[in-house]
Amino acid sequence: MAGRVEGKVAFITGAARGQGRSHAVRLAQEGADIIAVDICEDIPSVSRFYAGATEADLAETVEQVEALDRRIVATKADVRDYDALKSALDDGVAQLGHVDIVSANAGIFIFGDQSHLVSEQDWRDVTDINQTGVWHTCKAAIPHLIEQGSGGSIVITSSTAGLKGTPNVAPYTASKHAVVGLMRTLALELAPHSIRVNTVHPTSVDTGMIQNESTYRLFLPDAEHPSRADAEPVFRTINALPVPWVDPVDISNAVLFLASDEARYVTGLELKVDAGYTIK
Amino acid sequence: MGRVEGKVAFITGAARGQGRSHAVRLAQEGADIIAIDLCGPVPGIGYPPATPADLEQTVKDVEALDRRIVARQADVRDRDAMKAAIDEGVAELGRLDVVVANAGICILAPWDEVTPEVFRDTLDINLTGVWNTVQLAAPHLVAAGGGSIVLTSSAAGLKGLPFLTPYVAAKHGVVGLMRAFAHELAEHHIRVNSVHPTGVDTPMGAGDGMAQIGAWLQEHPRLAGMFTNSLPVEITQPVDISNAVLFLASDEARYVTALTMTVDAGNTQY
Secondary structure, three states: OOOOOOOOEEEEEOOOOHHHHHHHHHHHHOOOEEEEEEOOOOOHHHHOOOOOOOHHHHHHHHHHHHOOOOOEEEEEOOOOOHHHHHHHHHHHHHHHOOOOEEEEOOOOOOOOOOHHHOOHHHHHHHHHHHHHHHHHHHHHHHHHHHHHOOOEEEEEEOOHHHOOOOOOOHHHHHHHHHHHHHHHHHHHHHHHHOEEEEEEEEOOEOOOOOOOHHHHHHHOOOOOOOOHHHHHHHHHHHOOOOOOOEOHHHHHHHHHHHHOHHHOOOOOOEEEEOOOHHHO | OOOOOOOEEEEEOOOOHHHHHHHHHHHHOOOEEEEEEOOOOOOOOOOOOOOHHHHHHHHHHHHOOOOOEEEEEOOOOOHHHHHHHHHHHHHHHOOOOEEEEOOOOOOOEOHHHOOHHHHHHHHHHHHHHHHHHHHHHHHHHHHHOOEEEEEEOOHHHOOOOOOEHHHHHHHHHHHHHHHHHHHHHHOOOEEEEEEEEOOEOOOOOOOOHHHHHHHHHHHOHHHHHHHOOOOOOOOEOHHHHHHHHHHHHOHHHOOOOOOEEEEOOOHHHO
């Protein structure tokens, strides 16, 4: 049986690990080839929360996609560097023939300060990566999609924090709201080309971005060394469904649906995969 | 292995159109079906009503896929008849996992020509019928330890499409039901979402309706953009809605709840 995105090529940012790797693997399982980029570096403002992805991580994504007998072109590139990003994509398209799916997934999570106490550097890093990086990703890919004339699907990773305010998470929340505005505008601009643009809005996902002591302390400010087990019941309280977090594949399944022709008339949708977080 | 293999889905308005398409699409992916339809007229609808023969065709289509189906002629306004159909279906098929509250009517009229009867019938079927469906079916999902409920709303459940006041009111009401049920049923791992189609190529969407709207839009040109899709497509196919229902019904969407899922070619983006 043909895969649900058989023969398509997907461009995925932040693909070295976490949700990005999961998207690459899930789309490859359903027949897509992959163009993957990741910064594969520590970002100074993020290092106090969690470590950056590495080149070994990106190599592992390559291995997992190739194990599925799909092709992958992986490049170390920073979404803040438009020229590098465009060059990585163009190189991937040259090798794989086309690009049909865009997953603007790369992002960082910094938190802890009230809005008026956030440092200039933190604000700039989050905005540059989560907002400008998404725009760069779209800017690089859209000319390919238009020129190919066969439509396409752009999926931007937002967040529950793209729909609701989140105290002490101002730069992230602002950036994740901003990409919803970008999505809505692109959905209108690109509709005449049958290019669909949607966002996904995960609640907490079981990746290194939240599974770290700093994030646990956001929920358990009084604990000295809170653990995953300590954090689980608190995370559970933020969702309507009785689960603390979701798995990367849950987001990938939403991305897969939006990427596939099953969703050929779905555009402008904020697809929440949030266990009911945003209705609370 | 189908994407809803082994599940049982209860679908209202299943004789034809989107309802039949949902039955067939879910059956293709491994589900058994409990189907009901009024199979009869509602005063004022501008298109031919579904018939018992239509429902029989849905049965044949599902059985041709080697899936089981329990089909009953029942009105979503008749709680006793619907409860009997659900309970018999569950007794025969063993369980219930998915509920698709799809039955609905659509009667077009400018605001000052809507009669109290049309307003009442539309609310009774499109809103109270959905409430009946969920309230009567959900106990089986609670018993099963989880499930997925999909309510068919509309682009008119998110924006005030003209010449459809009762329909717009009912379809907005469905969103409220969806959100409230999503909260109350979450503790049972039951997810509740709504789908929001733009125009769909079915008996309801065909006929003289679109021509009539065109004439009214000529008289009220400032409303002309309201029905426009941003994607270059005039009408969608039932299977496009069924694919969204399938996603929401499947375990792929196990953490998706309280979503207003547009399948509207960008109609609500205007």
